[in-house]
Amino acid sequence: MDDYNAAAMILCGIPLEEPFLQYHLNILVKAEKNRLGEGKLYLEDCFYMMGTVDPTRTLKPNQVCIIRENGQITGDVLVYRNPGLHFGDIQIMQATFVEGLESYVGHGESAIFFPCVGSRSVADEIAGDGYMYWISKNPQLLQHFRQRDPWIQRPASNSVRLSSSELSHEQVEEELCKLCLETRFQPSSTIGVAADSWMALMDRLLILRNDVKHEKEVQQVKINILKLSNLYYKALDAHKKGGGKIQVPEDLTADLYPHYMNRFNIRRGLQMSNN
Incomplete structure (x- = not known):
């Protein structure tokens, strides 16, 4: 720093x-104090590295190849790509030694290679935008981790889209110009609202998850978290897939935030104004 x-x-x-x-x-x-206040803790055997596809095409769907300073590592690892809000965005994978990889990367180090086989790439299943991946070999995290299915976007009902092949050159250019102007001058707040509300609800879930008295609330919080995850990813890809404007419903918008998010709490503000 x-x-x-x-x-x-x-x-x-x-x-x-x-x-x-x-x-x-x-x-x-x-x-460091600010990080602790935000809930960011230091964990051993965790690191960030650049991700790319396996050039040897030998990795199987649940395998990755990780090269560090001292060579390739093996064993189970947790892999995550930020941003990711769905429970399935972090996956446990098997770090495998790939013979002959050095002939492609030379003296390169600190990289993770993903398989290029299967109906859907692992990098795509770990939802989010970016190229840096978080990897962990922490034995405690691996011991208590529970694998979840990756996020899958459900097709929108009654949606009609035209591919670029069905449009003329002038129409494609016009649509691209409209998209550029909308993205530049009409930025959507859906992504930020969904992410902040998700964080507030996740904080609530971690507090109540072992409280039997609030079992119904815990189930509802989980449902709302999944709904916010869907809205978040749809908003991320809306400009790519020609989707309409996406909004976060009022009942999913958080009104209480943890202190480390440094956000104004709506309920607290209402109480202060009433007093």
């Missing part, structure tokens, strides 16, 4: 009481 200034000074033998070093260490401490 500070271009390794603090680490370099410590490794050079500079005492911790040195004022400039103290300044950098205070910055790191404040940043």
Whole structure:
């Protein structure tokens, strides 16, 4: 976070009481406190790396190949790509040694390779946009992890779409211009609202999941979380698939937020205004 200034000074033998070093260490401490306040905890055996397809075409559907500094690793791993809100967006996969991969990547390291076989790629099942993947070999996470089915978009009813082959060159250009202007000057708030409401409900679920008294509420929270996940992914892909405007229903919009989200709570605001 500070271009390794603090680490370099410590490794050079500079005492911790040195004022400039103290300044950098205070910055790191404040940043760590902010992370803890947001619920972000350090976990061992977890790392981020770039993902791509297996050039050897030898990996099976549930296998990946992971190259780190000391070579390829093997064993079960958890794989996740941000952003992802569905329970099936994190999957357990088998890290497998692929012979001959070095001839493709050379001296490259810190990469994960996905199989290119099956009806649907694993990278597509782990929903979200981006190329950096979170991987974990943490034994406790692997022990308690429960696999869920990946998110599948259900086709919209009564939807009529025209492919680009059915349009003239002028019509395609006009549609692309409209899409560009709508994306640039009419940004949708659905993605942000769905993500924030999902986070608030997930926080609520983690609090009540072992409370028998609130079993009905827990079930309803789970249903609402899945609904928000569907809205979130539909909003992400709406501009790609020519879908209409997507809105988050009022009954799914959170009115209470955890403190670490630094959001205004509607209920608390109403109570304060009434008082």
